Amino acid sequence: MKTTNCPKCGLAISDEYQFCLQCGTDLKAGTDSQESAAEDSQVQPPTVVWVEPTQPSSLGPNVRRSARPQAPQSTILFQGPNHKLQSPSSRTGSPRSKLPWVVGGLWVLVVIAALSYLLLVRNKATETDHSIPEVHSATPSPTISPDGTLFAASSPTAPPTDTASPSTHTAATTPAQTPTPATASSTPPVEATKIYSSREVDKRVMILSKPKASYTDEARNNQVMGTVVLKVVFGANGSIENVTVVSGLSHGLTENAIAAARSMKFEPAQKNGVAVSTVMQVEYNFNLY
Known part of the structure; x- marks a missing residue:
């Protein structure tokens, strides 16, 4: 063992x-x-x-x-x-090592597709530019008739003299018509008795002279000051037809303002070339200072 x-x-x-x-x-x-x-x-x-x-x-x-x-x-x-x-x-190699190559290949394909599209669009635009002169060259050029009229020939078979001659005979045989009756009937008539506002007339009243309203002794002693507002009707005949008080003052100042308004000189307003009566607001200021 x-x-x-x-x-x-x-x-x-x-x-x-x-x-x-x-x-x-x-x-x-x-x-x-x-x-x-x-x-x-x-x-x-x-x-x-x-x-x-x-x-x-x-x-x-x-x-x-x-x-x-x-x-x-x-x-x-x-x-x-x-x-x-x-x-x-x-x-063993990493399985993700091929990802950059795949992404790079996709980018190359995208760039190639974009360049192809741009070349295709550019070729179409060039073909369109070349076709435009051909369209313009097909249109006939305008000609001048012996009497000096400028017109464009629609087709080579239709001479310009044949189309111009009927219009000449028609103008000679048809009497001239004046459009004045149609114009006169289209404008509305002007009412002589109506009083128009400043917005309804074509030409407003032009005041040539406006006298001042004088102070009364009673109003001066009482120190009365303010503004008198009047509504004045300017007649179509060039005279003041009516005066209405909108707001007045005491101690005779309103009466002096009415008297001054009635002595105004003016040119009447016009509507459609006709003188008309119109109403306007006139103010008189009274101030001691």
């Missing part, structure tokens, strides 16, 4: 036991580590190593696991003979 010395405490243990009876060292793990070290010296094919996260030992305080490289998280690492350990994300 073969025996194996414990690598930790040096106790000789039979090969039937896989653990040291004194310290609990895994004897098989030590043998496996020596064999794996011999194999690593040779060229190995690519292998996949599964690294488990660190977990507390559940085999008891006297039993220990073999020394293995541990990582904080479970990851799959690819290892080859001439390559370093690489993660899957570093070996």
